[in-house]
Amino acid sequence: MSERVNEGRTDVDYFHGYSVVGLVAVVGVLFVSVAFASGRLLRPVVPTPEKMLTYECGVDPVGGDWAHTQIRYYVYSFLYVIFAVDAIFLFPWATVFAAPGYGGATLVEMFVFLGFLAVGLLYAWKKGVLEWT
């Protein structure tokens, strides 16, 4: 924040930056649209029922389109959400912790924070959710 003031930049610059990013997105959408549209002109369209069949190694598909998958993914997603929300808090802290007026005490706070993360991870590890076999 302070750097922005120092360089005499304003909100106009700030929004200019992101509007260019928005323009890149527009260019990207245009690129994909042109690719799809020209692909439509170049390629043949000869559909048959066999082609439209779901691919299952060459035999007729068996059952529906559902497949059993690992329920453990669910536990990982919980763990992930907790950690990711925590990790995002690191970024604002990271930019100021070494600035004058912060220093040692801020670092200790950070270690408390990291300690919480580590204990949470150790708990999950101990509970055996990080290993399948």
Place this chain on the structure above:
Amino acid sequence: MNDTLDVVLRLIAVLVVFLVLPLLVGQTEHKVMAHMQGRLGPMYAGGFHGWAQLVADGVKFAQKEDIVPADADRRVFQLAPAVALLPYLLVLIAIPVGPDGFVGQTVDAGLIFVLAVMGVGVLGSLMAGWASANKFSLLGGLRTAAQLMAYELPMLLTAASVAMAAGTLSLPGIVDGYHWWWTPWQLVGGVVFFTAGLAELQRPPFDMPVADSEIIFGAYTEYTGLRFALFLLAEYAGIVVLCALTTVLFLGGWHGPWSGSAGWLWTLVKTALLAFVVIWLRVSYPRLREDQLQKLAWTVLIPLSLAQIALTGVVKVVIS
């Protein structure tokens, strides 16, 4: 008016880089893999050592019939390649190439922006896997999503470590603050970041989501022609972005001898070397199992990145 021209030129430059560099990486992969395995690789297309192989592939892809399975969720199925591809284009604009504003566009919170946008690409695979109405695709899509959980956190944590070292989230700002001893200081973080990035890109040895011997081609099983080509382009654009980001965050970007005049060259050389390593790893290591990746991420990469953050914090407070 000058401003408009400037922006237009930047947009064109980003698009050209986005379309050319991934093809270079792809062609290099063909040739490097071939020679590492005692083959010659493509030799015919274009005449000289098969240099036009990927152009020929592109022409072939564009002429292939576009098949949407009857059971598929048509709109989502058709949109998925675009969702997988475009985030990498967006990221490219924020990556600094040389000193003094040689960057598509300086984004203040560039580090957060880049990591956030890269995460969106995974949605494309998830959409493809879900909308294909195919068991293999669904398994592949879910593996992709599970892989996101595994690598995203180490990536965020090690990127935070770099932000701590530099005291800013702006990517040009991070390279500006770089000193040579940052690389050994952040070495563990760099290795973790690069490894996690490989997992994001589903590159071997972390290619379980597209494991051809188990689930055909994962989420992309039902795709043909142009849409399939876009998924492939996304993978190679991802390699470029990952290598460029690792260069910017951990290897000092444009820093090197004569960086004043040839800074951009350093960025490109370092990126190319990392891309070579990506290809090399593909040839060298067998595929991990899905659970082995999760175990690696949660019991090795995350503790290592937490340790790196602690180290960065202590060193930074001591020297300042």
